[in-house]
Amino acid sequence: VAVEGDIVTRLLRALAGVLLLGQFEFEGGGEDEQAKLAPAAADDANAAAAALGVRAADLEKALTTRTLRTRNEEFVKPLSAEGAVAARDALAKELYSRVFDWLVVQICGATAAAASEAKHFVGLLDIFGFESFAINRFEQFCINYANEKLQQKFTHDVFKAVQQEYSDEGIPWDKIEFKDNASVLALVESKLGIIAMLNEECVRPKGSEENFVSKLVSVWKAEPGFATPKLGKLRELQFSVSHYAAAVTYTTSGWLERNKDSISNDIVSLMQMSENGLIAEAFREQEDAAMTDTKTKAGADTVATKFRNSLKELMETIGKTNSQYVRCIKPNKNKSPKEVDNIMVLEQLRCAGVIEAIRVSRAGFPARMPLKEFVQRFLVLARVVAGNLFGLGGDAAARSQAALAVKTIDGGTDPASGSRALLGAIGSVDKSLYEVGRTRVYFKHSVLELLEERRSLARQAASTAISRRVRGRQGAKHFRKIRRLVLKVQASIRMRRDRTTFLRVRHAFIAVQSRYRAVLAMRYVAVLRQVRCATFFAGILPRNVCSPVVLGAAESCADHPGCGETEGLPQEVLAQFGRVQRAGEA
16 A cells, blocks of 8 residues: 555565664674674675665664764764674664654555545554563563553543533432552653653663662652562562552563663664665654764653653543543463353453453442333333232332332333332332433442342242243143043943943843743743643543543543543553653642
8 A cells, every 4th residue: 555666675675674684793892992793794784785775884884883972072982792783773673663654654644535534533552461470571561551551541531431421411429439540650750750760870871770770769669559579689670560450570680771772873864865765764754853872862762761752642642532442351371262261351351450440330320221221121010019919019008109100101201200200119229329310220239130130030920920820721721631531431441340240230131031931941841741741642541541631630530431440551651641640730
């Protein structure tokens, strides 16, 4: 974007120069002896000089010497090998920083609308979070300082947002106490703060980290947010600052060198004369901010001072906007999607200032709800009290007040009046624990939770009653079905039992009847046999023998001559005749 053609080539050559500077090696150079470029680094020096658009000899001279200017004279100071390496590193960092800033300006210029068309400004700030390690260096101090400033802005935004909302809603509120980190910021950036003393120590001829810490102790030993360790090998180089997230112990080893990290006027002038137009433009635009060797400006242009000024400009820009905050929370160290380390998450929330923001919010009316939503959600409580349902109603006065509130709300009153009537009807909520605003209802801590609990109990009781009715109807229906089935089974069993009894009785009757008919038949057969025998005997008996069976009279008949005479008949015939005669009599 906005970087095309030769500009891309210049940009890549500038970045190549940054990389090639890292190949420079120096040798020699005592206290009064000038360092020299190592013969093995000659090719790299030529390549770096070509990439930067300067002569190799001029580049070597700028890195191994420094021009010092006083009020009346000017002289050149040779640098030792360590000094040359420091100058090389400072040039690489400064070059990369200025090229990066140049690139950002080009991109913003290409993508931004014209000033006359711009109506709104949208910015995105992504920063490191609060850092606390076993050994905390100068970099952690700068990062935590920036987080401290942003935390102050965040806390004030939360406080002001709450204050503005209460004012707009017409809610009376008392002063809310919150944890202000102004004392910690004063410890860092005041005239006798950490940055000022570090800058002062950097310009002293024989400045050291031990003297820096000693001065801090002498000035800030009574400050609650400042402390020094009592034990440890590095206790003379360490101090602690109580940040909003936690107390951090800083080790000042190498802080002076990191804070200086500056380039000389010789290097700046050389870069301004570079044949690479991009590099020359980048250094020419920031000529006023170039480093000098005077005592006053050296302290003003240290890394800490630049960082403080840059942070100040950032806060001024943020102060002109409506800030929105996004907190990124890492759930666990294993990068697992289904794992949450509660202690780790809580620590991040505390370090991000979210816990403190919640405390500030909860100091007033932490819970709030729109009026219409509140009436719709909790009207059920008034109905329960008014109808004395589920055993949750109160006395007669409470029921009457609840019924009046229900009637008022159903009558279409305004949400604010309806909310007040509803809160009065519900009872058990002290008037000092809530406020009804123009568009919302505000509650003190745990009041809304209490109402939600009562609503849940009412809904649970109603659910239980409905479930009881439904289960009762289902049970009655099932009972009737089972009873019909039982009656059918009983009827079938009784039918089967009665049928078996009937069949058994009928069979017995049939047997008795058949036996009786058999007896009658036997008797009839016997009679038939008797008749047959009588007929037979009548045919074979003599004429003078009259059979009582045939004649139906006495053994003899006077009307028949010779009747009763049995002489000359066989004995068997006479015996048979006797039996027939007795059977006939029977």
